[in-house]
Amino acid sequence: MGLILYHFPPSGPSRGALLAAKAIGADVDVQIVNLFKKEQLKEDFVKINPQHTVPTLVDGDVSIWDSHAIGTYLATTYGKDETLYPKDPKQRALIDQRLYFDCGTLYPRIRAICFPVLFLGEDQIYDEHKAPLEEALGFLDVFLEGNEFVTGNKLTVADCSLVASTSSIAAIGWDLSPYSNVAAWVARCSLAIPGYAEFNQTGADEFGKLVRSKLAPGQL
Incomplete structure (x- = not known):
């Protein structure tokens, strides 16, 4: 199972996570969660993220939310080099x-x-x-x-x-x-x-x- 990013395009933080994924070159399957329709409160999504926020990243058995944590995780785990998040x-x-x-x-x-x-x-x-x-x-x-x-x-x-x-x-x-x-x-x-x-x-x-x-x- 590949990377899944639960995303809502009008959300700035959600777009920040997606931009990080694109800059890193991580292949993410983008799944839209419409906050205006309260889709984040659906039972299946709450099981993934009890805080029911977007963006949410699922990588196998790991779920990560907060766009900043997602960006650094993707850079550390999937970055082709250290440019976007150096180890220094x-x-x-x-x-x-x-x-x-x-x-x-x-x-x-x-x-x-x-x-x-x-x-x-x-x-x-x-x-x-x-x-x-x-x-x-x-x-x-x-x-x-x-x-x-x-x-x-x-x-x-x-x-x-x-x-x-x-x-x-x-x-x-x-x-x-x-x-x-x-x-x-x-x-x-x-x-x-x-x-x-x-x-x-x-x-x-x-x-x-x-x-x-x-x-x-x-x-x-």
Whole structure:
């Protein structure tokens, strides 16, 4: 039995895991779990992942969820070389830090804006949520100063996660122009990651369109 990735295209974290798989060259069987239809609550899926989240990776008798854990697992287990997740402790620690920045800082601040709009009936984006996201994008811009990618001049699994998050907020119409390093990096990732348009941008656009459709005029 091969690798199975349970995936929902509008989800930034889910796209981050899929981008990592594509960058690594791992052959994954993508199975769609529609969160809007609550398919993640089906009994068969809950048996695989009791936290019922996507993405979820199944590799034989092992199930892994959280996109960052999936990316590093795939790179360690199936990577053709160490480029995307080197074994060197210092290099790996820097990649891990960027991954933790995504899951602990950037993505939660994106979610704080988009989740209430998608699921709680909000139609506005409040300043109290805008400022933290701008701060996180500013941090990312600093990480990229003088670098082509988020840990240096080579693509890693950290780029896959962070660009999936960043493209999600860009797709709702967030202005990235104040962060020139970020904007240029997104463009580089779109060329460096195989299948970027199909496996990331299409889902980001779907996500962005849905969020925009629920916002009051003039929110962005």
